[in-house]
Amino acid sequence: MVLDKVNSPRDLKTLSEEELLTLAQELRSEIIRVCGQNGGHLASSLGAVELIVALHRVFDSPKDRLLFDVGHQAYAHKILTGRKDVFHTIRQEGGISGFTKVSESPHDAITAGHASTSLANALGMAIARDALREDYQIVSVIGDGALTGGMALAALNVIGEQRRKLLIILNDNEMSISENVGALNRYFKEFQIKKWVQDTQKWGRDVLEHISPRLFNLVDRAKEAAKLMLHQENPFYAWGVRYVGPVDGHDLKGLIHLFQELKELDGPTILHVVTQKGKGYSVAEADPIYWHGPPGFNPEKPEKVSKGYSWSAAFGDAVTELAYQEPRLFVITPAMREGSGLVRYSQTHPTRYLDTGICEDVAATAAAGMALRGLKPVLAIYSTFMQRAYDQIIHDIAIENLDVIFAVDRAGIVGGDGATHNGVFDIAYLRTIPNVQIAAPKDALELRAMLKKALERGGPVAIRYPRDNVEKAPEGAWPEIEWGRWEVLKEGSTAYILSFGKTLRYALEAAGENPEIGVINARFIKPLDREMLERLALEGYKLVTAEDHQRMGGFGSAVLEALSELGLKPDIRVLGLPDRFFDHGSIARMHKEAGIDAEAILKALAEMGVVSKPPALDSKR
Numbered sequence: 376m377v378l379d380k381v382n383s384p385r386d387l388k389t390l391s392e393e394e395l396l397t398l399a400q401e402l403r404s405e406i407i408r409v410c411g412q413n414g415g416h417l418a419s420s421l422g423a424v425e426l427i428v429a430l431h432r433v434f435d436s437p438k439d440r441l442l443f444d445v446g447h448q449a450y451a452h453k454i455l456t457g458r459k460d461v462f463h464t465i466r467q468e469g470g471i472s473g474f475t476k477v478s479e480s481p482h483d484a485i486t487a488g489h490a491s492t493s494l495a496n497a498l499g500m501a502i503a504r505d506a507l508r509e510d511y512q513i514v515s516v517i518g519d520g521a522l523t524g525g526m527a528l529a530a531l532n533v534i535g536e537q538r539r540k541l542l543i544i545l546n547d548n549e550m551s552i553s554e555n556v557g558a559l560n561r562y563f564k565e566f567q568i569k570k571w572v573q574d575t576q577k578w579g580r581d582v583l584e585h586i587s588p589r590l591f592n593l594v595d596r597a598k599e600a601a602k603l604m605l606h607q608e609n610p611f612y613a614w615g616v617r618y619v620g621p622v623d624g625h626d627l628k629g630l631i632h633l634f635q636e637l638k639e640l641d642g643p644t645i646l647h648v649v650t651q652k653g654k655g656y657s658v659a660e661a662d663p664i665y666w667h668g669p670p671g672f673n674p675e676k677p678e679k680v681s682k683g684y685s686w687s688a689a690f691g692d693a694v695t696e697l698a699y700q701e702p703r704l705f706v707i708t709p710a711m712r713e714g715s716g717l718v719r720y721s722q723t724h725p726t727r728y729l730d731t732g733i734c735e736d737v738a739a740t741a742a743a744g745m746a747l748r749g750l751k752p753v754l755a756i757y758s759t760f761m762q763r764a765y766d767q768i769i770h771d772i773a774i775e776n777l778d779v780i781f782a783v784d785r786a787g788i789v790g791g792d793g794a795t796h797n798g799v800f801d802i803a804y805l806r807t808i809p810n811v812q813i814a815a816p817k818d819a820l821e822l823r824a825m826l827k828k829a830l831e832r833g834g835p836v837a838i839r840y841p842r843d844n845v846e847k848a849p850e851g852a853w854p855e856i857e858w859g860r861w862e863v864l865k866e867g868s869t870a871y872i873l874s875f876g877k878t879l880r881y882a883l884e885a886a887g888e889n890p891e892i893g894v895i896n897a898r899f900i901k902p903l904d905r906e907m908l909e910r911l912a913l914e915g916y917k918l919v920t921a922e923d924h925q926r927m928g929g930f931g932s933a934v935l936e937a938l939s940e941l942g943l944k945p946d947i948r949v950l951g952l953p954d955r956f957f958d959h960g961s962i963a964r965m966h967k968e969a970g971i972d973a974e975a976i977l978k979a980l981a982e983m984g985v986v987s988k989p990p991a992l993d994s995k996r
């Protein structure tokens with residue numbers, strides 16, 4: 376195997392071009408094998424294999440900085456940069472990250488996971504390099520999807536003005552997770568067709584030159600003028616960035632020669648490469664949407680598996696039904712149609728559906744515009760990606776108390792994607808914003824009740840739910856819910872556990888059949904059910920709060936603030952995620968490590984003298 380000879384990118388320099396071609400195929404097989412075991416970002420990584428081999432052949436990582444936007448397509452880069460022996464641990468607890476990560480390898484130029492950051496990072500690096508009079512190359516690989524992000528486009532604006540030496544490789548496969556959207560995407564498609572027409576004309580020109588040199592000259596001048604127009608029309612030309620392409624992103628030899636030439640150029644250059652998502656694995660080529668980030672599969676017999684009925688599906692079903700009842704309802708996704716459970720909605724209500732591309736800020740402010748003009752927008756957004764829309768929520772939505780519903784998916788620890796994707800800050804950053812209300816359903820039925828009520832009541836409302844499965848609620852069921860009221864799930868004589876969403880199951884497990892311990896579904900995080908909280912404290916119950924969210928600033932903090940305002944001091948323990956980041960791994964394991972699971976709740980109750988010390992704790996002492 377050629378791969379056996381490669382332990383660092385240096386080893387690529389001595390391989391023949393034929394060996395490099397074999398290496399690309401071996402990398403593909405390894406990526407497929409390991410994704411079969413662990414799941415992972417298969418199709419994007421398969422599409423970038425030749426690009427990555429060519430980059431490491433021509434450039435000198437880690438001296439030269441290779442940046443991968445999002446970082447989900449960089450599996451070949453990981454294997455080639457000293458991580459082939461640990462590649463099988465990708466996305467597993469204690470293993471390597473599924474994205475590029477600065478602290479993981481000197482070859483990872485940026486820590487990524489969220490899209491559209493590579494160009495601003497590259498710009499900053501170019502400024503640092505020039506200021507410190509250093510000499511190295513900076514190359515950013517950015518997908519057509521990631522280029523829809525405002526951050527990337529705004530960075531281009533500065534890059535074009537600064538004109539520092541850097542190479543941007545636009546990896547255009549016409550796909551985001553689903554089909555890519557936006558005017559630039561449309562432009563690239565048209566541009567490729569024009570380029571193809573030109574190339575065909577060039578072939579005709581060569582023939583013409585032989586037949587009639589005079590006619591050839593005339594045609595040639597017209598061609599040159601057209602070519603100039605084509606390039607002037609190119610948006611990157613306006614940005615002041617040199618544009619080269621489009622070229623075949625799977626032509627390894629061609630890429631190597633091109634990189635060698637581009638390396639010598641000054642100023643910023645964009646190389647537009649066309650690739651196929653899922654390249655080299657027929658199922659992934661045929662259905663790059665499913666194979667973008669599949670769970671484990673059998674590489675010999677790849678089959679799609681049902682991931683079960685998710686909270687996202689429950690939201691999608693609810694909103695699809697609601698849209699029939701409320702003609703003003705409008706759903707927005709920032710490029711997460713599949714993940715947010717919106718495939719059916721987008722088909723049944725296509726005129727009341729917008730995919731903005733990867734721009735959560737635009738999605739939020741577009742929702743504001745819709746609300747200002749009489750629509751009822753629902754922004755389906757992952758908790759972690761909503762961080763990108765913080766100012767828009769305050770400035771464009773909350774100040775005027777606009778009717779925008781945020782369906783906040785992936786709330787809590789998410790598992791394989793790790794620290795960049797954990798949705799563990801939303802309560803803290805939302806609850807400080809006046810007018811914003813926050814709710815978290817215990818099941819799919821409650822989700823439906825909350826959505827409907829939020830629509831009726833108005834104002835900005837965030838409804839958060841986790842990356843998990845849930846029991847399906849009956850179609851047509853729209854139970855009433857009293858807004859702002861908690862629910863007693865189990866009465867207790869001495870203590871109550873206050874929890875919501877995913878951690879409620881830990882609360883119920885901890886309480887078990889013990890008559891002393893009660894459980895409250897604290898489904899409204901803002902406003903809190905102050906009346907119930909006050910009663911519990913006045914009646915002398917001991918309290919434990921538990922949440923799958925940062926402890927600092929989360930639900931428990933809100934409870935403490937409310938108690939302080941009420942002048943009450945019950946015996947209380949607040950359980951939430953400690954002040955650190957959690958990497959990839961099993962969700963249950965991380966909950967244990969964070970101290971928010973049933974055992975941790977029992978431990979807190981033991982410290983308060985409600986239960987005798989849990990056996991596991993006794994044995995440790």
Ligand SMILES: Cc1ncc(C[n+]2csc(CCOP(=O)(O)OP(=O)(O)O)c2C)c(N)n1
Nearest residue numbers: 419488489490518519520521550551552710
């Ligand atoms: C800010 C942000 N929003 C959404 C996502 C989810 N996401 C991850 S990859 C991806 C599509 C990226 O498309 P592209 O850059 O073209 O890469 P490809 O997968 O096509 O290679 C999306 C929407 C993200 N990572 N970051």
Ligand SMILES: CC(=O)[C@@H](O)[C@H](O)COP(=O)(O)O
Nearest residue numbers: 445447488668714785792842
């Ligand atoms: C790279 C990225 O950001 C997405 O592909 C993300 O991994 C999707 O996560 P879910 O699988 O939770 O939808």
Ligand SMILES: [Mg+2]
Nearest residue numbers: 518519520550
């Ligand atoms: Mg793409």
